[in-house]
Amino acid sequence: xxxxxxxxxxxxxxxxxxxxxxxxTGYIHIGNVRSAIYPYLVARQTGGKMVLRIEDTDRERYVDxxxxxxxxxxxxxxxxxxxxxxxxxxHGPYFQSERLDIYHTWVRKLLDSGRAYADPTSPxxxxxxxxxxxxxxxxxxxxxxxxxxxxxxxxxxxIRLKAEPCEYKWHDAVMGDMRTGPExxxxxxxxxxxxxxxxxxxxxxxxxxxxxxxxxxxxxxxSSTPNYLALYDAFGLKRPVLVSLPHILAPTGNKKLGxxxxxxxxxxxxxxxxLAEAMLNYLACLGWNDGTEQEIYTKEELIEKxxxxxxxxxxxxxxxxxxxxxxxxxxxxxxxxxxxxALYERTVGFWPEVAGDYSEEYRIKVLAIVYDRLKxxxxxxxxxxYFFKDPQVDVDMVVGNKFLKKMxxxxxxxxxxKSVGKLMGVQEWTADKLQEVLNELLTETxxxxxxxxxLIRLAVSFAPFSPALNLTLEVxxxxxxxxxxxxxxxxx
RNA sequence: GGCUCCUUCGUCUAGUGGUCUAGGACAUCUGGUUCUCAUCCAGAAAAUCGCGGGUUCGAACCCCGCAGGAGUCACCA
Numbered sequence: 001x002x003x004x005x006x007x008x009x010x011x012x013x014x015x016x017x018x019x020x021x022x023x024x025t026g027y028i029h030i031g032n033v034r035s036a037i038y039p040y041l042v043a044r045q046t047g048g049k050m051v052l053r054i055e056d057t058d059r060e061r062y063v064d065x066x067x068x069x070x071x072x073x074x075x076x077x078x079x080x081x082x083x084x085x086x087x088x089x090x091h092g093p094y095f096q097s098e099r100l101d102i103y104h105t106w107v108r109k110l111l112d113s114g115r116a117y118a119d120p121t122s123p124x125x126x127x128x129x130x131x132x133x134x135x136x137x138x139x140x141x142x143x144x145x146x147x148x149x150x151x152x153x154x155x156x157x158x159i160r161l162k163a164e165p166c167e168y169k170w171h172d173a174v175m176g177d178m179r180t181g182p183e184x185x186x187x188x189x190x191x192x193x194x195x196x197x198x199x200x201x202x203x204x205x206x207x208x209x210x211x212x213x214x215x216x217x218x219x220x221x222x223s224s225t226p227n228y229l230a231l232y233d234a235f236g237l238k239r240p241v242l243v244s245l246p247h248i249l250a251p252t253g254n255k256k257l258g259x260x261x262x263x264x265x266x267x268x269x270x271x272x273x274x275l276a277e278a279m280l281n282y283l284a285c286l287g288w289n290d291g292t293e294q295e296i297y298t299k300e301e302l303i304e305k306x307x308x309x310x311x312x313x314x315x316x317x318x319x320x321x322x323x324x325x326x327x328x329x330x331x332x333x334x335x336x337x338x339x340x341x342a343l344y345e346r347t348v349g350f351w352p353e354v355a356g357d358y359s360e361e362y363r364i365k366v367l368a369i370v371y372d373r374l375k376x377x378x379x380x381x382x383x384x385x386y387f388f389k390d391p392q393v394d395v396d397m398v399v400g401n402k403f404l405k406k407m408x409x410x411x412x413x414x415x416x417x418k419s420v421g422k423l424m425g426v427q428e429w430t431a432d433k434l435q436e437v438l439n440e441l442l443t444e445t446x447x448x449x450x451x452x453x454x455l456i457r458l459a460v461s462f463a464p465f466s467p468a469l470n471l472t473l474e475v476x477x478x479x480x481x482x483x484x485x486x487x488x489x490x491x492x
Numbered sequence: 493g494g495c496u497c498c499u500u501c502g503u504c505u506a507g508u509g510g511u512c513u514a515g516g517a518c519a520u521c522u523g524g525u526u527c528u529c530a531u532c533c534a535g536a537a538a539a540u541c542g543c544g545g546g547u548u549c550g551a552a553c554c555c556c557g558c559a560g561g562a563g564u565c566a567c568c569a
Contacts, residue, residue: 021569158567183494219496220569222496222497222563223565246563247562255562256563287504287505293515295518313497319503324518373530374530403527435526438526442526452527453526453528455527457528458528461528464528
Protein backbone atom coordinates (compact mmCIF):
# COMPACT_ATOMS: atom_id res chain seq x y z
CA UNK A 1 0.00 0.00 0.00
CA UNK A 2 1.22 3.45 -0.89
CA UNK A 3 0.99 6.26 1.63
CA UNK A 4 0.99 9.72 0.19
CA UNK A 5 0.48 11.75 3.32
CA UNK A 6 -2.92 13.25 3.92
CA UNK A 7 -3.18 11.31 7.14
CA UNK A 8 -6.16 13.41 8.18
CA UNK A 9 -8.15 11.94 5.34
CA UNK A 10 -7.04 8.43 6.17
CA UNK A 11 -7.89 9.15 9.80
CA UNK A 12 -11.42 10.06 8.86
CA UNK A 13 -11.83 6.80 7.10
CA UNK A 14 -10.58 4.69 9.95
CA UNK A 15 -12.00 1.22 9.78
CA UNK A 16 -15.15 1.14 11.84
CA UNK A 17 -16.21 -1.93 13.72
CA UNK A 18 -19.92 -1.77 14.20
CA UNK A 19 -22.48 -4.21 15.43
CA UNK A 20 -26.10 -5.13 15.40
CA UNK A 21 -27.02 -6.68 18.72
CA UNK A 22 -30.66 -7.74 18.84
CA UNK A 23 -32.25 -9.88 21.49
CA UNK A 24 -33.95 -12.95 20.15
CA THR A 25 -37.43 -12.10 21.35
CA GLY A 26 -39.20 -12.21 18.01
CA TYR A 27 -39.04 -10.88 14.50
CA ILE A 28 -37.31 -7.76 13.24
CA HIS A 29 -39.73 -5.05 12.19
CA ILE A 30 -39.55 -1.73 10.39
CA GLY A 31 -39.09 0.07 13.67
CA ASN A 32 -35.88 -1.60 14.69
CA VAL A 33 -34.15 -2.69 11.52
CA ARG A 34 -32.50 0.68 11.01
CA SER A 35 -30.15 -0.12 13.84
CA ALA A 36 -28.86 -2.92 11.62
CA ILE A 37 -28.75 -0.94 8.38
CA TYR A 38 -26.79 2.08 9.56
CA PRO A 39 -24.04 0.12 11.34
CA TYR A 40 -23.75 -2.02 8.23
CA LEU A 41 -23.32 0.99 5.98
CA VAL A 42 -20.68 2.50 8.24
CA ALA A 43 -18.74 -0.75 8.43
CA ARG A 44 -18.75 -1.22 4.68
CA GLN A 45 -17.98 2.39 3.93
CA THR A 46 -14.86 2.37 6.03
CA GLY A 47 -13.77 -1.12 5.09
CA GLY A 48 -14.29 -2.18 8.68
CA LYS A 49 -16.33 -4.97 10.15
CA MET A 50 -19.92 -5.65 11.01
CA VAL A 51 -20.56 -7.88 13.99
CA LEU A 52 -23.80 -9.68 14.72
CA ARG A 53 -24.24 -10.46 18.37
CA ILE A 54 -27.25 -12.13 19.91
CA GLU A 55 -28.18 -10.64 23.27
CA ASP A 56 -30.00 -13.51 24.86
CA THR A 57 -29.49 -12.80 28.52
CA ASP A 58 -33.17 -12.60 29.32
CA ARG A 59 -34.18 -16.20 29.53
CA GLU A 60 -37.84 -15.40 30.05
CA ARG A 61 -38.27 -13.36 26.92
CA TYR A 62 -36.25 -15.71 24.75
CA VAL A 63 -38.19 -16.93 21.73
CA ASP A 64 -37.19 -20.11 20.00
CA UNK A 65 -36.29 -19.55 16.38
CA UNK A 66 -35.94 -15.79 16.74
CA UNK A 67 -32.24 -15.90 15.93
CA UNK A 68 -32.97 -17.58 12.63
CA UNK A 69 -35.62 -14.96 11.92
CA UNK A 70 -33.08 -12.22 12.54
CA UNK A 71 -30.46 -13.85 10.33
CA UNK A 72 -33.02 -14.39 7.61
CA UNK A 73 -34.04 -10.72 7.69
CA UNK A 74 -30.46 -9.48 7.47
CA UNK A 75 -29.64 -11.83 4.64
CA UNK A 76 -32.70 -10.81 2.69
CA UNK A 77 -31.78 -7.16 2.97
CA UNK A 78 -28.26 -7.97 1.86
CA UNK A 79 -26.70 -7.01 5.18
CA UNK A 80 -23.96 -9.56 5.62
CA UNK A 81 -21.88 -9.70 8.77
CA UNK A 82 -18.20 -10.46 9.24
CA UNK A 83 -18.41 -11.90 12.71
CA UNK A 84 -21.30 -13.57 14.43
CA UNK A 85 -23.48 -16.66 14.31
CA UNK A 86 -22.99 -18.88 11.24
CA UNK A 87 -19.81 -17.12 10.09
CA UNK A 88 -17.97 -17.27 13.40
CA UNK A 89 -15.03 -15.00 14.15
CA UNK A 90 -12.13 -14.52 16.49
CA HIS A 91 -14.15 -12.87 19.27
CA GLY A 92 -16.84 -15.48 19.71
CA PRO A 93 -19.00 -16.88 20.97
CA TYR A 94 -21.56 -14.42 19.66
CA PHE A 95 -24.41 -15.48 21.89
CA GLN A 96 -24.21 -13.72 25.22
CA SER A 97 -25.58 -16.75 27.00
CA GLU A 98 -22.37 -18.55 26.03
CA ARG A 99 -20.12 -15.81 27.36
CA LEU A 100 -21.02 -15.99 31.04
CA ASP A 101 -17.47 -16.61 32.27
CA ILE A 102 -16.23 -13.64 30.31
CA TYR A 103 -18.67 -11.36 32.14
CA HIS A 104 -17.76 -12.93 35.44
CA THR A 105 -14.07 -12.37 34.79
CA TRP A 106 -14.71 -8.74 33.99
CA VAL A 107 -16.96 -8.14 36.95
CA ARG A 108 -14.31 -9.62 39.25
CA LYS A 109 -12.04 -6.74 38.31
CA LEU A 110 -14.67 -4.31 39.49
CA LEU A 111 -15.35 -6.32 42.64
CA ASP A 112 -11.64 -6.41 43.43
CA SER A 113 -11.14 -2.71 42.87
CA GLY A 114 -14.19 -1.86 44.96
CA ARG A 115 -16.13 -0.42 42.02
CA ALA A 116 -18.83 -3.06 42.35
CA TYR A 117 -20.43 -4.95 45.18
CA ALA A 118 -22.59 -7.97 45.79
CA ASP A 119 -26.02 -6.91 46.95
CA PRO A 120 -27.79 -9.05 49.56
CA THR A 121 -30.90 -6.86 49.65
CA SER A 122 -34.11 -8.71 48.90
CA PRO A 123 -36.32 -7.61 45.99
CA UNK A 124 -39.09 -6.94 48.49
CA UNK A 125 -36.89 -4.58 50.41
CA UNK A 126 -35.95 -2.76 47.22
CA UNK A 127 -39.61 -2.32 46.36
CA UNK A 128 -40.08 -0.82 49.76
CA UNK A 129 -37.31 1.71 49.13
CA UNK A 130 -38.85 2.59 45.83
CA UNK A 131 -42.28 3.15 47.32
CA UNK A 132 -40.77 5.26 50.02
CA UNK A 133 -39.23 7.55 47.42
CA UNK A 134 -42.39 7.74 45.38
CA UNK A 135 -44.27 8.73 48.48
CA UNK A 136 -41.81 11.51 49.26
CA UNK A 137 -41.76 12.43 45.57
CA UNK A 138 -38.01 12.20 45.36
CA UNK A 139 -36.21 10.32 42.61
CA UNK A 140 -35.38 6.75 43.50
CA UNK A 141 -31.66 6.23 43.43
CA UNK A 142 -30.42 2.91 44.72
CA UNK A 143 -27.07 4.35 45.71
CA UNK A 144 -28.85 6.10 48.59
CA UNK A 145 -29.78 2.70 49.97
CA UNK A 146 -26.48 1.03 49.32
CA UNK A 147 -25.82 -1.74 51.89
CA UNK A 148 -23.01 -0.75 54.19
CA UNK A 149 -20.96 -3.90 54.44
CA UNK A 150 -21.60 -5.88 51.30
CA UNK A 151 -20.85 -9.57 51.66
CA UNK A 152 -18.65 -11.67 49.44
CA UNK A 153 -20.31 -12.50 46.16
CA UNK A 154 -22.07 -15.81 46.10
CA UNK A 155 -24.47 -17.45 43.73
CA UNK A 156 -27.97 -16.03 43.78
CA UNK A 157 -26.80 -12.55 44.59
CA UNK A 158 -26.79 -9.70 42.11
CA ILE A 159 -23.80 -7.45 41.60
CA ARG A 160 -24.16 -3.72 41.37
CA LEU A 161 -21.91 -0.98 40.14
CA LYS A 162 -20.78 1.36 42.89
CA ALA A 163 -21.63 4.67 41.31
CA GLU A 164 -19.47 7.71 41.76
CA PRO A 165 -22.00 10.45 41.13
CA CYS A 166 -20.63 13.20 38.97
CA GLU A 167 -21.41 15.33 35.97
CA TYR A 168 -20.90 13.67 32.61
CA LYS A 169 -20.27 15.27 29.26
CA TRP A 170 -20.17 13.40 26.05
CA HIS A 171 -20.86 13.77 22.39
CA ASP A 172 -23.57 11.89 20.61
CA ALA A 173 -23.04 11.81 16.86
CA VAL A 174 -26.71 12.46 16.22
CA MET A 175 -27.93 14.32 19.29
CA GLY A 176 -24.90 16.52 19.71
CA ASP A 177 -23.17 17.54 22.92
CA MET A 178 -24.75 16.05 25.97
CA ARG A 179 -24.40 16.86 29.62
CA THR A 180 -26.03 15.35 32.68
CA GLY A 181 -25.76 15.77 36.39
CA PRO A 182 -24.99 13.28 39.18
CA GLU A 183 -28.66 12.37 39.49
CA UNK A 184 -28.18 10.19 36.42
CA UNK A 185 -25.57 7.99 38.04
CA UNK A 186 -26.76 5.03 40.00
CA UNK A 187 -25.79 1.61 41.26
CA UNK A 188 -27.04 -0.32 38.27
CA UNK A 189 -27.19 -4.10 38.30
CA UNK A 190 -24.31 -5.69 36.44
CA UNK A 191 -24.95 -9.35 37.09
CA UNK A 192 -28.45 -10.54 37.82
CA UNK A 193 -29.49 -12.92 40.55
CA UNK A 194 -29.51 -15.74 38.00
CA UNK A 195 -25.87 -15.14 37.13
CA UNK A 196 -26.63 -13.64 33.72
CA UNK A 197 -25.36 -10.14 33.00
CA UNK A 198 -27.70 -7.26 32.33
CA UNK A 199 -27.68 -5.57 28.96
CA UNK A 200 -26.15 -2.55 30.63
CA UNK A 201 -23.09 -4.53 31.59
CA UNK A 202 -22.82 -7.19 28.91
CA UNK A 203 -22.78 -4.83 25.97
CA UNK A 204 -19.91 -2.83 27.46
CA UNK A 205 -17.83 -5.95 27.92
CA UNK A 206 -18.67 -7.37 24.51
CA UNK A 207 -18.12 -4.15 22.64
CA UNK A 208 -14.73 -3.84 24.27
CA UNK A 209 -13.75 -7.44 23.58
CA UNK A 210 -14.94 -7.23 20.01
CA UNK A 211 -13.26 -3.92 19.35
CA UNK A 212 -16.47 -2.09 18.50
CA UNK A 213 -15.73 1.51 17.55
CA UNK A 214 -19.25 2.78 16.85
CA UNK A 215 -22.18 1.99 19.08
CA UNK A 216 -25.32 2.68 17.08
CA UNK A 217 -28.61 1.97 18.78
CA UNK A 218 -32.04 3.43 19.47
CA UNK A 219 -32.39 6.68 21.46
CA UNK A 220 -33.97 4.83 24.32
CA UNK A 221 -30.45 4.18 25.57
CA UNK A 222 -29.50 7.82 25.59
CA SER A 223 -30.54 8.43 29.16
CA SER A 224 -28.60 5.43 30.41
CA THR A 225 -25.41 6.66 28.82
CA PRO A 226 -23.92 8.20 32.01
CA ASN A 227 -23.94 4.76 33.56
CA TYR A 228 -22.21 3.35 30.51
CA LEU A 229 -19.62 6.09 30.69
CA ALA A 230 -19.04 5.15 34.34
CA LEU A 231 -18.33 1.60 33.21
CA TYR A 232 -15.96 2.67 30.43
CA ASP A 233 -14.10 4.74 32.97
CA ALA A 234 -14.07 2.03 35.61
CA PHE A 235 -12.47 -0.35 33.13
CA GLY A 236 -10.24 2.28 31.63
CA LEU A 237 -11.81 1.75 28.23
CA LYS A 238 -11.82 4.22 25.40
CA ARG A 239 -15.31 5.49 24.70
CA PRO A 240 -16.68 4.35 21.36
CA VAL A 241 -18.45 6.78 19.06
CA LEU A 242 -21.97 6.95 20.42
CA VAL A 243 -24.79 7.20 17.92
CA SER A 244 -28.42 7.45 19.03
CA LEU A 245 -30.94 6.56 16.38
CA PRO A 246 -34.33 8.24 16.71
CA HIS A 247 -37.43 6.13 16.67
CA ILE A 248 -39.58 5.44 13.69
CA LEU A 249 -43.10 6.60 14.43
CA ALA A 250 -46.24 4.61 13.77
CA PRO A 251 -48.43 5.80 10.85
CA THR A 252 -50.89 7.33 13.29
CA GLY A 253 -50.42 8.83 16.70
CA ASN A 254 -47.09 9.84 18.12
CA LYS A 255 -45.84 6.56 19.40
CA LYS A 256 -42.81 4.77 18.16
CA LEU A 257 -43.59 2.00 15.74
CA GLY A 258 -43.75 -1.30 17.55
CA UNK A 259 -45.31 -4.68 17.32
CA UNK A 260 -48.29 -3.43 19.26
CA UNK A 261 -49.08 -0.98 16.48
CA UNK A 262 -49.12 -3.90 14.10
CA UNK A 263 -45.60 -3.32 12.82
CA UNK A 264 -45.10 -6.12 10.37
CA UNK A 265 -41.92 -8.12 10.29
CA UNK A 266 -39.51 -7.05 7.60
CA UNK A 267 -39.71 -10.42 5.93
CA UNK A 268 -43.47 -10.17 5.71
CA UNK A 269 -42.91 -7.43 3.17
CA UNK A 270 -40.82 -9.84 1.17
CA UNK A 271 -43.79 -12.19 1.06
CA UNK A 272 -45.99 -9.28 0.02
CA UNK A 273 -43.85 -8.67 -3.03
CA UNK A 274 -41.61 -5.86 -1.83
CA LEU A 275 -38.07 -6.01 -3.23
CA ALA A 276 -35.19 -6.04 -0.78
CA GLU A 277 -33.59 -3.15 -2.66
CA ALA A 278 -36.68 -1.01 -2.21
CA MET A 279 -36.96 -1.90 1.45
CA LEU A 280 -33.35 -1.06 2.14
CA ASN A 281 -33.60 2.14 0.12
CA TYR A 282 -36.75 3.28 1.88
CA LEU A 283 -35.55 2.46 5.37
CA ALA A 284 -32.11 3.99 4.90
CA CYS A 285 -33.70 7.21 3.69
CA LEU A 286 -36.27 7.40 6.46
CA GLY A 287 -34.55 9.94 8.63
CA TRP A 288 -31.44 10.26 6.55
CA ASN A 289 -30.54 12.00 3.31
CA ASP A 290 -27.32 13.02 1.65
CA GLY A 291 -28.37 16.60 1.06
CA THR A 292 -29.07 16.12 -2.63
CA GLU A 293 -32.42 15.45 -4.24
CA GLN A 294 -31.68 11.83 -5.01
CA GLU A 295 -34.39 9.42 -3.89
CA ILE A 296 -33.37 6.09 -5.33
CA TYR A 297 -30.19 4.56 -4.00
CA THR A 298 -28.59 1.20 -4.59
CA LYS A 299 -26.90 -0.49 -1.67
CA GLU A 300 -23.54 0.50 -3.14
CA GLU A 301 -24.59 4.13 -3.38
CA LEU A 302 -25.80 4.07 0.20
CA ILE A 303 -22.48 2.65 1.33
CA GLU A 304 -20.68 5.36 -0.53
CA LYS A 305 -22.85 8.29 0.48
CA UNK A 306 -24.04 7.47 3.97
CA UNK A 307 -22.87 9.70 6.77
CA UNK A 308 -23.76 9.59 10.42
CA UNK A 309 -23.91 13.34 10.77
CA UNK A 310 -26.80 13.59 8.36
CA UNK A 311 -29.06 11.32 10.39
CA UNK A 312 -32.09 13.29 11.55
CA UNK A 313 -32.36 13.93 15.26
CA UNK A 314 -36.13 13.76 15.19
CA UNK A 315 -38.24 10.67 14.69
CA UNK A 316 -39.62 9.89 11.27
CA UNK A 317 -43.05 8.56 10.54
CA UNK A 318 -43.35 5.29 8.69
CA UNK A 319 -45.27 5.83 5.45
CA UNK A 320 -46.14 2.69 3.55
CA UNK A 321 -47.35 4.62 0.52
CA UNK A 322 -43.90 5.88 -0.19
CA UNK A 323 -42.46 2.40 0.26
CA UNK A 324 -44.91 1.16 -2.35
CA UNK A 325 -43.92 3.94 -4.74
CA UNK A 326 -40.27 3.15 -4.22
CA UNK A 327 -40.94 -0.52 -4.83
CA UNK A 328 -42.52 0.35 -8.17
CA UNK A 329 -39.47 2.42 -9.02
CA UNK A 330 -37.23 -0.51 -8.19
CA UNK A 331 -39.29 -2.98 -10.22
CA UNK A 332 -38.87 -0.71 -13.24
CA UNK A 333 -35.22 -0.04 -12.50
CA UNK A 334 -34.39 -3.73 -12.40
CA UNK A 335 -36.32 -4.39 -15.60
CA UNK A 336 -34.79 -1.47 -17.46
CA UNK A 337 -31.23 -1.95 -16.27
CA UNK A 338 -30.95 -5.69 -15.85
CA UNK A 339 -33.57 -6.96 -18.23
CA UNK A 340 -36.79 -8.94 -18.13
CA UNK A 341 -35.10 -12.10 -17.03
CA ALA A 342 -33.53 -10.49 -13.99
CA LEU A 343 -36.89 -9.18 -12.87
CA TYR A 344 -38.54 -12.50 -13.67
CA GLU A 345 -36.24 -14.30 -11.28
CA ARG A 346 -37.64 -12.19 -8.49
CA THR A 347 -41.24 -13.01 -9.36
CA VAL A 348 -41.11 -16.71 -8.63
CA GLY A 349 -43.92 -17.50 -6.24
CA PHE A 350 -45.95 -14.43 -7.11
CA TRP A 351 -47.77 -15.73 -10.18
CA PRO A 352 -51.34 -16.93 -10.19
CA GLU A 353 -51.58 -20.69 -9.79
CA VAL A 354 -52.75 -21.23 -13.36
CA ALA A 355 -49.50 -19.74 -14.65
CA GLY A 356 -47.74 -22.90 -13.58
CA ASP A 357 -48.94 -24.69 -16.71
CA TYR A 358 -47.10 -22.27 -18.95
CA SER A 359 -43.49 -21.98 -19.94
CA GLU A 360 -41.05 -19.59 -18.32
CA GLU A 361 -40.62 -17.95 -21.70
CA TYR A 362 -44.32 -17.15 -21.87
CA ARG A 363 -44.38 -15.79 -18.32
CA ILE A 364 -41.46 -13.53 -19.13
CA LYS A 365 -43.40 -12.17 -22.10
CA VAL A 366 -46.33 -11.44 -19.84
CA LEU A 367 -44.06 -9.81 -17.30
CA ALA A 368 -42.51 -7.61 -19.96
CA ILE A 369 -45.84 -6.00 -20.79
CA VAL A 370 -47.27 -5.70 -17.28
CA TYR A 371 -44.22 -4.79 -15.21
CA ASP A 372 -44.71 -1.06 -15.44
CA ARG A 373 -47.98 -1.20 -13.59
CA LEU A 374 -46.79 -3.34 -10.68
CA LYS A 375 -46.51 -1.78 -7.27
CA UNK A 376 -45.59 -5.07 -5.67
CA UNK A 377 -44.66 -8.38 -7.23
CA UNK A 378 -47.77 -9.83 -5.64
CA UNK A 379 -49.86 -7.67 -7.99
CA UNK A 380 -49.04 -10.27 -10.64
CA UNK A 381 -51.48 -12.60 -8.98
CA UNK A 382 -54.57 -10.52 -9.69
CA UNK A 383 -53.34 -8.73 -12.78
CA UNK A 384 -52.32 -11.54 -15.09
CA UNK A 385 -54.94 -14.26 -14.73
CA TYR A 386 -56.38 -13.85 -18.24
CA PHE A 387 -53.02 -14.58 -19.82
CA PHE A 388 -53.17 -18.09 -18.48
CA LYS A 389 -56.82 -19.03 -18.33
CA ASP A 390 -59.77 -18.10 -20.52
CA PRO A 391 -61.79 -15.53 -18.62
CA GLN A 392 -65.44 -16.07 -17.81
CA VAL A 393 -67.49 -14.43 -20.58
CA ASP A 394 -69.52 -11.63 -19.06
CA VAL A 395 -71.91 -10.11 -21.62
CA ASP A 396 -73.09 -7.42 -19.21
CA MET A 397 -69.56 -6.15 -18.80
CA VAL A 398 -69.36 -5.62 -22.56
CA VAL A 399 -72.82 -4.21 -23.10
CA GLY A 400 -72.59 -2.00 -20.06
CA ASN A 401 -69.17 -0.54 -20.89
CA LYS A 402 -69.31 3.22 -21.04
CA PHE A 403 -68.02 3.35 -24.61
CA LEU A 404 -70.19 0.51 -25.88
CA LYS A 405 -73.45 1.42 -24.19
CA LYS A 406 -74.78 3.28 -27.22
CA MET A 407 -74.28 0.31 -29.54
CA UNK A 408 -76.93 -2.36 -29.98
CA UNK A 409 -76.07 -5.97 -29.29
CA UNK A 410 -76.29 -6.74 -32.97
CA UNK A 411 -73.84 -3.98 -33.74
CA UNK A 412 -71.43 -5.29 -31.17
CA UNK A 413 -71.69 -8.80 -32.50
CA UNK A 414 -71.08 -7.52 -35.99
CA UNK A 415 -68.07 -5.51 -34.90
CA UNK A 416 -66.64 -8.52 -33.13
CA UNK A 417 -67.04 -10.66 -36.23
CA LYS A 418 -65.43 -8.07 -38.44
CA SER A 419 -62.53 -7.90 -36.02
CA VAL A 420 -62.09 -11.65 -36.07
CA GLY A 421 -62.16 -11.66 -39.82
CA LYS A 422 -59.58 -8.95 -40.03
CA LEU A 423 -57.28 -10.39 -37.40
CA MET A 424 -57.39 -13.82 -39.01
CA GLY A 425 -55.66 -12.35 -41.99
CA VAL A 426 -52.70 -11.02 -40.07
CA GLN A 427 -49.52 -12.44 -41.55
CA GLU A 428 -47.09 -11.94 -38.70
CA TRP A 429 -48.65 -11.96 -35.23
CA THR A 430 -46.44 -9.21 -33.82
CA ALA A 431 -47.27 -6.12 -31.86
CA ASP A 432 -46.31 -3.80 -34.71
CA LYS A 433 -48.28 -5.65 -37.36
CA LEU A 434 -51.24 -5.96 -35.01
CA GLN A 435 -51.22 -2.24 -34.45
CA GLU A 436 -51.29 -1.65 -38.21
CA VAL A 437 -54.21 -3.99 -38.64
CA LEU A 438 -56.03 -2.48 -35.69
CA ASN A 439 -55.63 0.94 -37.26
CA GLU A 440 -56.98 -0.31 -40.58
CA LEU A 441 -59.91 -1.82 -38.77
CA LEU A 442 -60.53 1.54 -37.20
CA THR A 443 -60.95 3.25 -40.55
CA GLU A 444 -62.87 0.37 -42.11
CA THR A 445 -65.44 0.28 -39.35
CA UNK A 446 -65.46 4.05 -38.80
CA UNK A 447 -65.32 3.46 -35.06
CA UNK A 448 -63.49 5.43 -32.45
CA UNK A 449 -60.52 3.79 -30.72
CA UNK A 450 -62.44 4.00 -27.47
CA UNK A 451 -65.18 1.83 -28.96
CA UNK A 452 -63.26 -0.70 -30.99
CA UNK A 453 -60.32 -1.14 -28.68
CA UNK A 454 -62.44 -1.30 -25.56
CA LEU A 455 -64.53 -4.02 -27.10
CA ILE A 456 -61.62 -6.18 -28.18
CA ARG A 457 -59.77 -5.56 -24.94
CA LEU A 458 -62.75 -6.62 -22.87
CA ALA A 459 -63.60 -9.63 -25.01
CA VAL A 460 -60.11 -10.91 -24.71
CA SER A 461 -59.45 -10.19 -21.01
CA PHE A 462 -62.63 -9.31 -19.10
CA ALA A 463 -60.28 -7.48 -16.81
CA PRO A 464 -60.70 -3.99 -15.40
CA PHE A 465 -57.40 -3.07 -17.00
CA SER A 466 -54.71 -4.55 -19.17
CA PRO A 467 -51.62 -3.53 -21.13
CA ALA A 468 -51.83 -1.86 -24.54
CA LEU A 469 -54.15 -3.83 -26.79
CA ASN A 470 -51.63 -4.79 -29.47
CA LEU A 471 -49.20 -6.05 -26.81
CA THR A 472 -51.90 -8.02 -25.07
CA LEU A 473 -52.96 -9.65 -28.32
CA GLU A 474 -49.41 -10.45 -29.29
CA VAL A 475 -48.66 -12.24 -26.05
CA UNK A 476 -51.97 -14.05 -25.99
CA UNK A 477 -51.28 -15.44 -29.44
CA UNK A 478 -53.45 -15.72 -32.51
CA UNK A 479 -55.40 -18.81 -31.57
CA UNK A 480 -56.31 -17.80 -28.07
CA UNK A 481 -57.19 -14.27 -29.04
CA UNK A 482 -59.44 -15.29 -31.90
CA UNK A 483 -61.10 -18.04 -29.91
CA UNK A 484 -61.99 -15.61 -27.14
CA UNK A 485 -63.38 -13.06 -29.59
CA UNK A 486 -65.52 -15.73 -31.21
CA UNK A 487 -66.76 -16.96 -27.88
CA UNK A 488 -67.99 -13.49 -27.00
CA UNK A 489 -69.58 -12.96 -30.40
CA UNK A 490 -71.54 -16.15 -29.90
CA UNK A 491 -72.59 -15.30 -26.38
CA UNK A 492 -74.09 -11.97 -27.35
C1' G B 493 -42.77 14.23 38.73
C1' G B 494 -36.99 14.41 37.76
C1' C B 495 -33.63 14.17 33.75
C1' U B 496 -32.88 14.19 28.35
C1' C B 497 -34.15 14.82 23.37
C1' C B 498 -37.32 16.63 19.48
C1' U B 499 -40.67 20.61 16.73
C1' U B 500 -40.14 23.42 8.22
C1' C B 501 -46.20 21.60 3.25
C1' G B 502 -50.88 15.74 5.26
C1' U B 503 -45.95 12.59 5.20
C1' C B 504 -40.33 12.14 4.41
C1' U B 505 -37.18 16.16 3.97
C1' A B 506 -33.60 20.64 1.74
C1' G B 507 -32.17 24.72 4.40
C1' U B 508 -26.12 26.57 9.13
C1' G B 509 -27.95 35.33 9.01
C1' G B 510 -29.49 38.39 3.01
C1' U B 511 -29.74 34.20 -3.37
C1' C B 512 -36.32 31.77 1.05
C1' U B 513 -42.36 35.96 -1.87
C1' A B 514 -38.93 28.49 1.71
C1' G B 515 -36.64 23.90 -2.80
C1' G B 516 -37.43 18.40 -3.75
C1' A B 517 -40.05 13.62 -3.13
C1' C B 518 -44.59 10.72 -1.72
C1' A B 519 -49.75 11.36 -1.43
C1' U B 520 -53.84 14.64 -3.69
C1' C B 521 -55.93 17.26 -8.06
C1' U B 522 -55.69 18.77 -13.52
C1' G B 523 -53.97 18.03 -18.54
C1' G B 524 -51.18 15.09 -22.33
C1' U B 525 -49.48 9.96 -24.10
C1' U B 526 -54.93 6.57 -30.46
C1' C B 527 -59.28 1.93 -25.17
C1' U B 528 -58.74 0.61 -19.70
C1' C B 529 -55.20 0.55 -15.57
C1' A B 530 -50.45 2.07 -14.85
C1' U B 531 -45.75 4.12 -16.43
C1' C B 532 -43.90 8.57 -18.31
C1' C B 533 -44.34 13.97 -19.15
C1' A B 534 -46.37 18.82 -17.97
C1' G B 535 -48.93 21.69 -14.36
C1' A B 536 -51.79 22.97 -9.74
C1' A B 537 -52.78 23.08 -4.76
C1' A B 538 -50.20 22.45 -0.15
C1' A B 539 -45.60 25.08 5.33
C1' U B 540 -47.46 33.03 8.20
C1' C B 541 -40.70 27.54 9.22
C1' G B 542 -44.72 25.17 17.23
C1' C B 543 -45.72 30.02 20.12
C1' G B 544 -43.78 34.60 22.48
C1' G B 545 -39.83 37.76 23.29
C1' G B 546 -34.80 39.39 22.13
C1' U B 547 -29.98 40.19 19.17
C1' U B 548 -29.32 42.30 14.13
C1' C B 549 -29.98 46.96 8.89
C1' G B 550 -31.87 41.89 8.08
C1' A B 551 -33.66 35.33 11.29
C1' A B 552 -36.49 29.17 9.38
C1' C B 553 -31.35 29.82 10.64
C1' C B 554 -28.27 33.04 16.84
C1' C B 555 -30.07 33.83 22.34
C1' C B 556 -33.97 33.46 26.21
C1' G B 557 -38.70 31.87 27.78
C1' C B 558 -43.13 29.02 26.92
C1' A B 559 -46.08 25.23 24.83
C1' G B 560 -46.63 20.55 22.64
C1' G B 561 -44.64 15.73 21.57
C1' A B 562 -41.29 11.77 22.68
C1' G B 563 -37.75 8.86 25.53
C1' U B 564 -36.07 7.26 30.24
C1' C B 565 -36.13 6.58 35.48
C1' A B 566 -36.43 -2.62 35.72
C1' C B 567 -32.38 -8.23 38.52
C1' C B 568 -36.00 -5.89 29.74
C1' A B 569 -33.09 -5.00 26.20
